[in-house]
Amino acid sequence: MIISLRRMTYDDLKKNLKKEDKVVVWACNNCIKFRDGLGGRESMNKLADKLEQDGYDIVRRELIGASCLLDLVRKRRTDEAAAKAFEESTVILPLTCEDGYDNVKHVFSDKKVLNLTKTIGLGVFSTKKGMCVNYPFEGTGLEPSVDGITLTEAAKKMGLHSGPY
Ligand code: SF4
DSSP states (O other): EEEEEEESSHHHHHTTTTTTOOOEEEEEEEEGGGGSSSSSHHHHHHHHHHHHHHEEEEEEEEEEEEEHEEEHHHHHHHHHHHHHHHHOOOOEEESSHHHHHHHHHHHHTTTTTTEEEEEEEEEEETTTTTTEEEOOOTSSSSOOOOOOOOHHHHHHTTTOSSSOO
16 A cells, blocks of 8 residues: 655645635545545545634535546546536645645646645555555665554654644
């Protein structure tokens, strides 16, 4: 499974938004939701609710099966139910891995798309340790480990953040 961590804190995310922005929270409903809740419906709603409580205008909550499928991302933009909200939106917040982010940035090149996650490698869920990274990507500075490195540990080593926004 692809493992991603948060690049920033919730407060840092807000520094990238203006009060007049029209915000779409976009979440992948696949690998990223199986770690400690960075993607998926629950995480999407949690972030959108927090931003609404802080006075931001959330114009769309978009849950997608796999944001790494470019055609699927393209179809979402033109979907009748969503097109109007996407048209008026100014900012998109993708809760996806970096592949998913790249597709959103490509399809919504006229919008500000925030890069909220860093994809660090491949991992599996351990019943003892929770979601772990076992095969970190080159450049992460993490060592491969059959037992796995917990996401809290990986985040600490890389100056990133575990857990949802
Ligand atoms: S976009 Fe990333 S997190 Fe979502 S299904 Fe594809 S690889 Fe997994």
